[in-house]
Amino acid sequence: MPDALSSVLDILDVRVASSARLEAAGAWGLSFPEPGQLKVIAVLAGQCWVTVGPAGPAGGGPGEPVRLRAGDGLLLTGRQEFAVRSDPNEAATPQPVVLPGPWPPVVYHQTGPGPAGDGRTVLVSGRLTVDRYAEGLLLERTPPAVPITGRAAAAQRPVLELLSAEAADPGAPGSLAIRRQLTHVLLVQVLRAVLTTPTEPAGPTGWLAALADPQVGAALAAIHTRPAEPWTVAGLAREATMSRSAFAARFRTLVGQPPLDYLITWRMHRAARELRTSGDSVASIGAAVGYPAETTFSSTFRRVIGQPPGRYRVAARSAGQIATPG
Numbered sequence: 336m337p338d339a340l341s342s343v344l345d346i347l348d349v350r351v352a353s354s355a356r357l358e359a360a361g362a363w364g365l366s367f368p369e370p371g372q373l374k375v376i377a378v379l380a381g382q383c384w385v386t387v388g389p390a391g392p393a394g395g396g397p398g399e400p401v402r403l404r405a406g407d408g409l410l411l412t413g414r415q416e417f418a419v420r421s422d423p424n425e426a427a428t429p430q431p432v433v434l435p436g437p438w439p440p441v442v443y444h445q446t447g448p449g450p451a452g453d454g455r456t457v458l459v460s461g462r463l464t465v466d467r468y469a470e471g472l473l474l475e476r477t478p479p480a481v482p483i484t485g486r487a488a489a490a491q492r493p494v495l496e497l498l499s500a501e502a503a504d505p506g507a508p509g510s511l512a513i514r515r516q517l518t519h520v521l522l523v524q525v526l527r528a529v530l531t532t533p534t535e536p537a538g539p540t541g542w543l544a545a546l547a548d549p550q551v552g553a554a555l556a557a558i559h560t561r562p563a564e565p566w567t568v569a570g571l572a573r574e575a576t577m578s579r580s581a582f583a584a585r586f587r588t589l590v591g592q593p594p595l596d597y598l599i600t601w602r603m604h605r606a607a608r609e610l611r612t613s614g615d616s617v618a619s620i621g622a623a624v625g626y627p628a629e630t631t632f633s634s635t636f637r638r639v640i641g642q643p644p645g646r647y648r649v650a651a652r653s654a655g656q657i658a659t660p661g
Contacts, residue, residue: 339384340523340526340527340546342559342560343546344523344526344646345561345608346455346466346601346604346605346608347466348465348466348608349373349464349465349519349522350405350462350463350464350465350519351462351463351514351515351516351518352462352464352521353438353461353462354440354459354460354462354498354502354515354518355438355440355441355456355460355461355502356441356442356458356459356499356502356503356661357420357439357447357456357457357458357459357460358442358443358444358446358448358455358456358457358660359444359445359455359456360442360444360446360454360455360456360457361421361446361447361454362421362422362425363420363421363425363444363445364415364418364419364420364421364425364426364427364428364446365415365419365420365421365427365429365430365433366416366418366427366428366429366430367417367418367419367430368416368430369413369415369416369417369463370413370417370547371413371462371463371464372409372410372412372413372462372463372464372465372577373410373411373412373413373463373464373522373525374411374413374460374461374462374463375409375410375411375441375460375461375463375518375521375522375525376402376403376406376408376409376411376458376459376460376522377404377406377407377408377409377458377459377460377491377495377498378405378406378407378456378457378458378500379405379457379458379459379495379496380405380455380456380457380497380606381401381405381454381455381456381457382402382404382405382456382605383403383420383421383456383458384400384401384402384420384421384423384482385400385401385403385413385417385419385420385480386398386399386400386417386418386420386423386427386593387401387402387411387416387417387479387480388416388417388479389415389416390415393529395409398415398479398480400420400423401482402423403482403484404484404593405494405644406489406491406492407462407482407483407484408484408488408525409481409482409483410480410481410483410484410522410525411478411479411480412478412479412480412481414477414479415479417480419458421454421456427509427537432520439505440502440505440510440511440514441502441503442537445515456537457499457659458497459498459502459519460501460552461464461514461515461518461522463518463519463522465530466607466608468605470580477541477542477543477544478541481525481543481638482527482569486516489632490524490527490528491524491525491528491544491597494517494520494524495519495521496606497517498517498518499514501514502514502563503518514625518649526543527645529622540652541589541591541619542590545586545589545590546591548585548589550575550576550577550582550585551575551582551585551586551590553574553575553576554571554572554574554575554586554594554647555590556574556580557571557574558571558597558598558601559601562598562601562602562605562623562624562625563622563623563624563625566594566595566598567595568582568583568594568595571586571594571598574637582594599635599639600639602625602626602635603624603635603636603639603640604637605624606620606623606624606641606644607623607636607647607651608630609623609645610644610648610651611651611652617629617633617645617648618632619630619642619646621633621644621647632644
């Protein structure tokens with residue numbers, strides 16, 4: 336049986352859209368537009384400061400600058416522009432000014448090829464896309480930036496070293512495919528670090544915080560891995576070892592919706608993935624997510640996704656794209 340995070344990653348249908356390596360030296364700063372969905376940044380050598388949010392008159396932003404050293408990473412959830420600097424007070428030049436066109440696999444800014452050192456900072460980044468029907472699970476209530484530092488970052492070092500080697504030789508056969516796979520692995524490691532790093536009780540809310548919460552996370556794991564069970568709030572509270580009222584309140588605070596609303600949403604996202612990727616009948620897919628009556632499943636699917644299952648399947652498979660809700 337898959338674990339809760341693996342189940343979520345299946346539903347999110349994470350794909351690597353692009354990956355790049357940036358080498359910079361001296362006093363420098365670059366600002367970037369909002370990524371749109373997910374972006375992972377990792378520091379291979381040197382250090383930098385990352386600020387998330389619109390730039391102010393002096394080049395700063397409303398968010399506190401986050402210092403990243405070699406081995407550290409940052410998950411950006413795509414909703415705000417960001418800037419990367421050699422110093423938190425350095426002005427940031429918009430990326431299109433420095434490089435108007437698409438980025439090549441390796442970018443040298445105020446430096447050239449050579450060994451990392453003498454103040455050189457080396458970054459790798461990957462932009463990832465997720466299924467737009469399911470992206471709300473991850474993006475809507477997750478903080479715009481999630482830093483991964485210290486002990487949690489150490490586990491991703493082997494992947495960073497492999498990614499560094501591939502990014503340094505983008506012309507090697509199969510390099511693009513390897514970089515995409517490694518970026519995907521890096522994302523999973525970042526999410527795992529978030530879920531296994533203790534947080535303060537008053538820390539950020541959101542889907543990641545809910546998965547990491549020992550009690551609400553247990554209920555989410557039950558929903559994710561056993562969606563067809565006839566769950567009730569009382570049954571999910573037992574999974575969380577909490578009273579019904581306390582569980583319902585904490586679930587809503589962290590996740591942003593009541594437990595049974597989340598259950599329905601999760602079932603429909605899972606059904607949508609099966610409609611896109613399998614040849615199973617609509618009736619069997621509905622039964623697999625807890626709806627023995629096809630009519631009930633179809634009406635619920637249409638309410639949540641925006642289309643009936645059959646039309647969704649046809650449109651989603653057309654040109655390999657996911658359908659636009661009607």
